[in-house]
């Protein structure tokens with residue numbers, strides 16, 4: 322099915338009208354919106370626009386409190402952790418903001434062969450990770466068939482006694498729905514594709530060559546993924562290219578279009594913010610600089626608008642801001658990341674000559690986990706939902722009925738417990754086990770007894786118990 326066969330869903334003028342109508346909301350308007358949002362009812366475009374406008378006194382704090390409350394209610398304390406796995410930086414596109422840009426002759430180009438992939442996977446597994454986001458540049462070497470083969474290969478690499486990747490998500494160039502069907506066959510989790518900017522003029526100005534120039538082909542990529550059977554899809558905007566208010570409203574419109582067409586909105590939304598990239602002038606001087614304060618506002622507004630959608634923050638952001646963003650709505654983060662193919666093996670770690678952009682958080686996985694636990698989160702390596710068939714509209718159904726706690730909290734606690742037994746230092750293990758047992762003790766009686774029985778099975782050597 323070609324992009325022309327899908328109904329258009331983005332009307333730029335309508336987005337600007339919302340922004341203009343809500344340019345100066347008064348306190349009563351914001352209070353009404355927050356009351357509605359607190360119930361988990363989402364936001365319409367005007368309401369989201371109002372929350373992105375300059376706010377009357379005290380209302381920014383109220384917005385943040387509402388986001389925090391909603392996040393805790395829907396997601397509890399769990400924080401899902403993954404590692405990116407850069408498979409190839411070969412790329413035929415010319416995106417002005419990216420170091421993979423075909424015109425960047427200074428980047429060391431690399432496409433991992435099966436042995437190199439296996440080496441990277443083992444290093445990731447030996448840290449304790451259970452899910453990866455495999456990233457591929459846009460190049461004929463990487464088509465549906467070869468990407469699917471590499472996904473199967475990643476799943477096949479095991480590091481005894483318990484190292485394995487249980488969920489491979491993919492970020493690669495859009496393809497036809499038949500290609501997505503092939504990825505589905507290989508067992509991919511989420512297919513992730515960022516529109517970068519929803520503003521057509523800006524899109525045209527920064528995508529200067531290659532297939533990515535075609536705005537509509539990219540806009541409907543996630544529709545085609547759904548048609549191909551990949552019903553877990555991830556959206557994103559590269560913040561910094563255009564007016565963030567327009568981008569957030571467009572993102573919400575895109576989410577709604579997917580929900581209308583397939584009964585399920587996006588599984589995740591990612592929030593990349595432009596980082597300096599090699600030989601990319603625009604990445605060093607983004608046209609719409611997004612301050613930390615604006616970034617926090619974006620996260621809080623999307624959390625209110627889409628209470629049940631996973632929200633991902635990556636390696637790009639530093640530890641201090643990340644802490645605030647986790648409180649306001651983020652539910653997944655990448656940790657101990659390398660953004661170049663072979664980066665986990667390379668002695669020089671994040672080699673600037675090969676990586677896609679500068680990494681803002683250099684902490685290793687134990688450090689990140691320690692900080693998460695200190696802030697009261699449950700580091701989660703859970704991969705249960707998609708393996709138990711809770712994806713797409715099924716997943717949304719479960720999430721919406723707040724059933725999520727029945728699965729997510731026990732799965733988060735169990736996978737963290739596994740991590741502690743298998744990978745943590747003696748000190749972290751002692752503290753972590755005490756923490757897991759303390760949280761388990763606070764569950765209602767039936768859930769607590771069930772979980773304690775499951776933890777005993779893990780103590781006895783069982784792994785990967787799915788609830």
Ligand code: SAM
Pocket residue numbers: 418419420421456457458459492493494495514515517533558559593594595596597598604637677678
């Ligand atoms: N070929 C795939 C595609 O077509 O989407 C992968 C592209 S790229 C490797 C993955 C994502 O990195 C992009 O979608 C973009 O949002 C992000 N990215 C590119 N340059 C960036 C920069 N300078 N700072 C932060 N993120 C960047």
